[in-house]
Amino acid sequence: xxxxxxxxxxxxxxxxxxxxxGRGKALVQFRNWGFNGFIAWIVWLLIHIITLxxxxxxLSVLIQWAWAYLRFKPGARLLxx
Numbered sequence: 001x002x003x004x005x006x007x008x009x010x011x012x013x014x015x016x017x018x019x020x021x022g023r024g025k026a027l028v029q030f031r032n033w034g035f036n037g038f039i040a041w042i043v044w045l046l047i048h049i050i051t052l053x054x055x056x057x058x059l060s061v062l063i064q065w066a067w068a069y070l071r072f073k074p075g076a077r078l079l080x081x
Contacts, residue, residue, distance in 0.1 A: 020044045023069075 017029040018040075026041035028034055045065065052058045 018044050018047055023072075 017027065020026040020041060024038050024041050025036070026044040027036045028040040028043050049058050049062055052061060
């Protein structure tokens with residue numbers, strides 16, 4: 001069972017799995033082969049970017065993710081009752 005923080009990609013075929021585990025860490029499983037670590041995280045990032053609808057959305061998300069990765073600051077956390 002993957003950890004609760006794993007984020008997967010829906011729409012993959014049976015036997016295919018791509019999950020991110022954190023900053024620069026991911027798991028990739030395609031049928032008979034798989035890998036993990038930073039390269040898997042790059043694959044996860046590219047698959048997410050490719051599945052976006054338009055070039056403008058892809059570019060916007062890529063820039064936002066790059067900025068967040070380079071800043072290494074967590075986003076705003078909202079706690080409400």
